[in-house]
Amino acid sequence: MGYAMEACAKKGIPFYVLDRPNPINASLVQGPVLDSNLRSFTGYFPLAVRHGMTVGELAKMFNAEKKMGVKLHVIKMRGYDRSHWYDETGLLWLSPSPNLQTLTEAILYPGVAMVEGANVSVGRGTKTPFELLGAPGSMARNLRPT
Numbered sequence: 075m076g077y078a079m080e081a082c083a084k085k086g087i088p089f090y091v092l093d094r095p096n097p098i099n100a101s102l103v104q105g106p107v108l109d110s111n112l113r114s115f116t117g118y119f120p121l122a123v124r125h126g127m128t129v130g131e132l133a134k135m136f137n138a139e140k141k142m143g144v145k146l147h148v149i150k151m152r153g154y155d156r157s158h159w160y161d162e163t164g165l166l167w168l169s170p171s172p173n174l175q176t177l178t179e180a181i182l183y184p185g186v187a188m189v190e191g192a193n194v195s196v197g198r199g200t201k202t203p204f205e206l207l208g209a210p211g212s213m214a215r216n217l218r219p220t
Contacts, residue, residue: 083144093130097160097180173203
């Protein structure tokens with residue numbers, strides 16, 4: 075989203091965001107913050123792993139902090155409660171990523187994805203990403219609750 079906002083700012087194109095709930099609620103900020111020297115295509119901005127914002131709030135922050143100057147329009151949600159997990163909103167789950175097909179995967183993502191920089195697979199491309207981990211020489215073990 076940040077890169078799209080930058081491109082729109084350069085061309086003078088307005089940018090619209092249809093705000094949506096944070097799947098793992100937006101009432102907590104937790105975890106480490108990205109080191110600025112480790113920025114990458116997927117590490118766009120130094121945020122806490124669990125940033126506690128909606129996509130609309132992220133857009134506003136990117137625009138202000140990066141001084142983009144994009145003409146940003148955030149269409150707010152009605153009746154949103156920051157403490158609600160996605161399954162408490164009554165909305166249909168729409169996958170935000172091919173690797174986040176379920177709320178369980180979205181819940182696991184902030185913690186489990188941190189090990190991807192090591193020689194560990196978090197199951198991307200499988201039917202249960204972030205629910206299974208693997209590494210060379212490791213013994214298979216089911217980490218899901220029984």
